[in-house]
Amino acid sequence: MSVKLGVPSKGRLMEKTFDWFAKRGVTLSRTGSDREYAGRVDGVDGVDLVLLSAGEIPRELAAGRIHLGVTGTDLVQEKLPRWEQQVEEIAPLGFGHADLILAVPQFWIDVDNLDDLDAAAAAFRQHHGFRMRIATKYHRLVREYLTDAGVADYQLVDSQGATEGTVKNETAEMVADITSTGETLRANHLKILSDGPVLKSQATLWRSRVARHEPGDKEALTALLDLLR
Amino acid sequence: MSDRSQIAARAAQLSVRFEAAGAQVVDPPLLQPAGTLLDLYGEDIRARAYVTSDALRGEQMLRPDFTVPVVQMHMKEGAESARYTYSGEVFRRQEQDPDRSNEYVQVGYEVFDREDPAAADAEVFSLFALQLRGLSLRAATGDIGILMAAVQGLKTTEKRKAALMRHIWRPRRFRALLDRYAGRTAVPESRAKLLSSEGDLVGSATEIGKRSAAEIRDRIEVLRADAAAGPIAENEILALEALMAVRETVPYAIEQLRDIAVDLPAILPALNRLDERTAAMKARGVDVENLDFEASYGRTSMEYYDGFVFGFYAESRPDLPPIASGGRYDALTRMLGQGGEIPAVGGVIRPDLILSLEGDRS
Numbered sequence: 080m081s082v083k084l085g086v087p088s089k090g091r092l093m094e095k096t097f098d099w100f101a102k103r104g105v106t107l108s109r110t111g112s113d114r115e116y117a118g119r120v121d122g123v124d125g126v127d128l129v130l131l132s133a134g135e136i137p138r139e140l141a142a143g144r145i146h147l148g149v150t151g152t153d154l155v156q157e158k159l160p161r162w163e164q165q166v167e168e169i170a171p172l173g174f175g176h177a178d179l180i181l182a183v184p185q186f187w188i189d190v191d192n193l194d195d196l197d198a199a200a201a202a203f204r205q206h207h208g209f210r211m212r213i214a215t216k217y218h219r220l221v222r223e224y225l226t227d228a229g230v231a232d233y234q235l236v237d238s239q240g241a242t243e244g245t246v247k248n249e250t251a252e253m254v255a256d257i258t259s260t261g262e263t264l265r266a267n268h269l270k271i272l273s274d275g276p277v278l279k280s281q282a283t284l285w286r287s288r289v290a291r292h293e294p295g296d297k298e299a300l301t302a303l304l305d306l307l308r
Numbered sequence: 309m310s311d312r313s314q315i316a317a318r319a320a321q322l323s324v325r326f327e328a329a330g331a332q333v334v335d336p337p338l339l340q341p342a343g344t345l346l347d348l349y350g351e352d353i354r355a356r357a358y359v360t361s362d363a364l365r366g367e368q369m370l371r372p373d374f375t376v377p378v379v380q381m382h383m384k385e386g387a388e389s390a391r392y393t394y395s396g397e398v399f400r401r402q403e404q405d406p407d408r409s410n411e412y413v414q415v416g417y418e419v420f421d422r423e424d425p426a427a428a429d430a431e432v433f434s435l436f437a438l439q440l441r442g443l444s445l446r447a448a449t450g451d452i453g454i455l456m457a458a459v460q461g462l463k464t465t466e467k468r469k470a471a472l473m474r475h476i477w478r479p480r481r482f483r484a485l486l487d488r489y490a491g492r493t494a495v496p497e498s499r500a501k502l503l504s505s506e507g508d509l510v511g512s513a514t515e516i517g518k519r520s521a522a523e524i525r526d527r528i529e530v531l532r533a534d535a536a537a538g539p540i541a542e543n544e545i546l547a548l549e550a551l552m553a554v555r556e557t558v559p560y561a562i563e564q565l566r567d568i569a570v571d572l573p574a575i576l577p578a579l580n581r582l583d584e585r586t587a588a589m590k591a592r593g594v595d596v597e598n599l600d601f602e603a604s605y606g607r608t609s610m611e612y613y614d615g616f617v618f619g620f621y622a623e624s625r626p627d628l629p630p631i632a633s634g635g636r637y638d639a640l641t642r643m644l645g646q647g648g649e650i651p652a653v654g655g656v657i658r659p660d661l662i663l664s665l666e667g668d669r670s
Contacts, residue, residue, distance in 0.1 A: 187524060195499075
């Protein structure tokens with residue numbers, strides 16, 4: 080059998096992951112046509128490349144269908160309850176930096192931090208008769224963060240894309256989203272709350288704690304990790 | 309582990325005893341409209357309850373407890389005073405601890421009674437104590453109403469009191485608010501800058517979204533008024549902190565609370581109710597001399613309770629949640645009552661945990 084390494088299947092995340100492995104003597108490459116999700120690993124024996132959407136890698140690690148995987152801290156923590164017990168962090172890869180942040184309209188000059196947000200949410204609910212809406216796809220992380228901070232009278236509305244536009248479209252009052260430079264937020268007249276990010280994320284190599292090892296896998300995994308660390 | 313039929317048999321036994329105590333059997337549906345629960349508990353309930361939906365009725369929740377549907381039913385059609393019992397599964401989503409059940413049976417007893425709240429509190433507590441007799445459990449009691457009365461009685465602005473009341477059940481945020489109103493925490497720079505600016509501040513940035521410039525101006529006015537109000541007096545803050553720290557047997561707790569009432573006289577009516585309840589419990593044979601009382605009990609997990617609260621714990625099994633718990637929820641009947649309200653108190657017991665404790669002993 081072989082050790083299965085899950086890597087994002089397209090875009091800059093894939094290219095940078097390939098570069099990161101290449102610097103350590105492990106060449107990852109896609110094979111076949113551009114559209115075919117197949118790949119190969121050179122420089123170490125007994126390792127198979129599995130190309131997956133970054134969003135599916137946490138689930139595959141937790142299910143033990145891949146032994147190693149590259150994906151963001153944000154996705155692991157959002158998708159895996161008690162993630163520390165399911166996966167082990169092997170190495171942060173130093174790219175794909177993004178913060179999960181809370182952002183409100185810039186013209187909310189009275190709201191700078193979570194204290195303000197909580198008070199504004201209470202007044203908003205009283206005035207409008209419904210709880211202040213936060214558009215996000217990171218439901219669990221945002222809810223746990225706000226519960227911990229004791230913020231009440233908000234609701235999460237699901238937004239799987241173009242989240243920054245929801246405020247202008249009046250389907251939400253504010254957003255919780257991933258940002259790297261804050262450019263898109265500013266362009267959409269939003270500002271970040273000053274308490275700091277909900278989560279700092281970057282592309283990270285994870286090891287599944289539950290994946291089973293066939294004969295020979297342990298050796299292949301050790302050889303690979305020796306190269307990478 | 310007990311099997312389902314054993315649990316059902318024990319639940320039936322408890323139901324029969326609650327019926328014998330005068331309760332009418334009710335059987336609320338498993339699926340509850342999500343809107344009501346979300347309005348009551350906020351987004352946090354999504355972490356605790358299973359949500360499902362269909363195109364016709366929208367979001368539904370697998371009932372996380374019976375109290376809300378029973379209150380709704382009583383307020384809609386119920387007689388003035390009533391006693392109810394119910395038995396069945398509740399469902400709790402678990403995201404952290406795989407050892408906690410996500411489905412278990414509760415048997416409950418609820419009293420809606422306007423005449424004598426102290427007697428109703430004592431009736432519910434002693435009825436539960438009776439069912440658990442022989443299991444050597446520790447009973448914890450408290451009274452959220454005392455803390456609420458203390459907050460209402462503070463010599464400060466109505467806005468501040470409302471903010472504290474809103475966070476009675478979130479101790480950390482309550483603490484932060486209290487520190488701010490006591491003048492113990494520095495005003496954040498952003499706030500100081502905002503309040504020192506003159507004239508109309510809204511208008512430089514693009515106005516987007518449903519929260520309007522008028523709402524922002526309103527809040528700045530509120531902040532200005534708050535900055536102008538002086539800090540809450542030191543003696544009131546210290547008394548409130550002493551109150552929240554009271555953790556004693558009932559007689560000593562009452563003594564301490566009477567001392568605290570010197571600085572917070574607004575709690576006296578609530579203390580009189582505690583006295584009446586204690587007398588009523590004593591009359592029913594409860595050993596109040598050795599009963600624990602914690603003034604902060606029930607502040608973290610029992611969001612709708614606003615008076616007497618209680619829980620029964622197995623000290624030999626600290627891993628288990630309370631075997632039984634309950635309390636008074638007068639305000640909930642008002643929130644769900646569509647204009648009506650009636651004092652109400654009740655609790656639930658978990659037959660699966662009783663069986664598990666009995667299993668430990670044998």
